[in-house]
Amino acid sequence: MKAEKFTLVRHFDGFPKTTDFKLESEELPPLKDGEVLCEAEFLSVDPYMRGYVRSMTPPVTMIGSQIAKVIDSKNKEFPKGSYVFGQMGWRSLSVVDLGTKSFDKNAPESFRRSKVAILELLPDLGDLPRSYGLGVCGMPGTTAYFGFLELCQPKEGETVVVTGAAGAVGSLVGQIAKIKGCRVIGFAGTDDKCAWLRQIGFDVAINYKTCADIDAALKEAAPKGIDCYFDNVGGMLSHRIRQQMNLFGRISVCGSISSYNNKTGEVSQVPVPESTTVSKQLRIEGFNVTRWWHRKNEAIMQMATWVREGKIKVQEHVTQGFHKMPQAFIGMLKGDNTGKAIVKA
Ligand SMILES: NC(=O)c1ccc[n+]([C@@H]2O[C@H](COP(=O)([O-])OP(=O)(O)OC[C@H]3O[C@@H](n4cnc5c(N)ncnc54)[C@H](OP(=O)(O)O)[C@@H]3O)[C@@H](O)[C@H]2O)c1
CATH class of the missing domain: 3.90.180.10 (Medium-chain alcohol dehydrogenases, catalytic domain)
Structure with a gap:
């Protein structure tokens, strides 16, 4: 054959x-x-x-x-x-x-x-x-579920920022954060994506490609500062977001797509994160979803239930x-x- x-x-x-x-x-x-x-x-x-x-x-x-x-x-x-x-x-x-x-x-x-x-x-x-x-009921859903809930430990009323927010993982993280009673701010690359994010429940969606002042937009969107950041993109956008983290903020580092397509040998120029990490006593943790692969059915079944209940839109x-x-x-x-x-x- x-x-x-x-x-x-x-x-x-x-x-x-x-x-x-x-x-x-x-x-x-x-x-x-x-x-x-x-x-x-x-x-x-x-x-x-x-x-x-x-x-x-x-x-x-x-x-x-x-x-x-x-x-x-x-x-x-x-x-x-x-x-x-x-x-x-x-x-x-x-x-x-x-x-x-x-x-x-x-x-x-x-x-x-x-x-x-x-x-x-x-x-x-x-x-x-x-x-x-x-x-939603596979690898990206499992990534969103464990990568966000286990590492960010979100609490009701907290402010959560998600980058790559309109993508497979990011769109699920934002919706899980809403289920947990958080205020959710998403960054995505087009106005249509941002409109969709608002439609599925994000409180604020910012087009990172056209926003002239990311710092000001974030300050307005998160007046009480950021408690949890789910980082899909890395690079300068993540650097700006980290500056507005609250004391004891949690950052789950899922990916860094902003540099994946660099030319061979090209190095991204991003300021070192140490000073904010120390002054705000942040917990920054990277992960690979395979860490929780033995528990993936727990995530898959919960995501399926949320989809059926209309709490997660796909x-x-x-x-x-x-x-x-x-x-x-x-x-x-x-x-x-x-x-x-x-x-x-
Ligand atoms: N740690 C793990 O175990 C694990 C598992 C799965 C995925 N991931 C990571 O999670 C992230 C999202 O993966 P996904 O499967 O959900 O993909 P996705 O978000 O569905 O698709 C990729 C998106 O990345 C955005 N993007 C591309 N270039 C960018 C840039 N320079 N700056 C900011 N955003 C950019 C694009 O959206 P815009 O229009 O918004 O730019 C694109 O739609 C990736 O970094 C991936 O490597 C990690």
């Missing part, structure tokens, strides 16, 4: 380009005992892919997760017709050998060592769309067609998406 996959043919330098990828076909071997044949239904495009491939040696199949249908099986844990979540990379069809930790021998060590299984049955999401397994940015994987990935890095960026195969 013939399958298609995207190979990364060279390292990214600055923003990824479509020519950094090559669409290739591969002949799949017949299934051996214990193996499963999966057909991609939805594929995820995520910021981490930009960084992870730095430690891989091209040419290599692009890494990534997908929701797939088991179309043939020699493994009774994954019967034909079941739906799975797996780390198959950018592949249309995959033969999954459950004995391996990763598809590609030259996948980064951190990926191979992570506690994320190569294949899992998709949790029962009931009436919710299966694609939510890549977003938006997906869906690109049609497996062949558009590179465009969807590059578009997400440039900010085309509101909510979770996915590809419908």
Whole structure:
């Protein structure tokens, strides 16, 4: 059987380009005992892919997760017709050998060592769309739930700031903060995204690309100062936000997308954060969601309940067609998406 996959043919330098990828076909071997044949239904495009491939040696199949249908099986844990979540990379069809930790021998060590299984049955999401397994009821939802609640420990009445607020993780963090009774301020890159954030309950949304005075806008939005900051972007915007943190503020550092697309060797010029960290006695903690992967069902089930109760609104940015994987990935890095960026195969 013939399958298609995207190979990364060279390292990214600055923003990824479509020519950094090559669409290739591969002949799949017949299934051996214990193996499963999966057909991609939805594929995820995520910021981490930009960084992870730095430690891989091209040419290599692009890494990534997908929701797939088991179309043939020699493994009774994954019967034909079941739906799975797996780390198959950018592949249309995959033969999954459950004995391996990763598809590609030259996948980064951190990926191979992570506690994320190569294949899992998709949790029962009931009436919710299966694609939510890549977003609110998947890795981004788990990231928002634990990364915010465990590290920021938000209390009712506190002020929370979220950057990357209209994205997969950020939009969920802001809504969880509202559920916990906080005042929520989000930063996003377009007026439309900001309008959507207000619609889903953010108290204030600021377009960081057009706002002439971030300090003044933040002071007006958070007159009592900031208690919790969920940082998706790093860089100068995060530096400005940190200056308005309250005593004993908590910062959960989830990502730093503002520098992911730097040219090779380019270093971001951001002032050192030490003086505010000391004077405000801040707690700043970075995390990787795999820290809580053994508890992910707790997050997934809670997020699903909040979605059903209408307390969390979900938006997906869906690109049609497996062949558009590179465009969807590059578009997400440039900010085309509101909510979770996915590809419908
Ligand atoms: N620590 C973990 O375990 C973990 C897990 C998942 C995700 N993450 C991190 O969480 C962050 C968000 O990930 P996501 O999956 O939810 O992606 P996302 O927010 O859905 O998509 C990326 C967004 O980043 C914004 N962006 C791009 N360049 C930017 C820049 N220079 N400055 C500020 N914002 C910029 C764009 O929105 P705008 O239009 O607003 O610019 C874009 O839509 C990323 O940093 C990612 O690496 C970490």
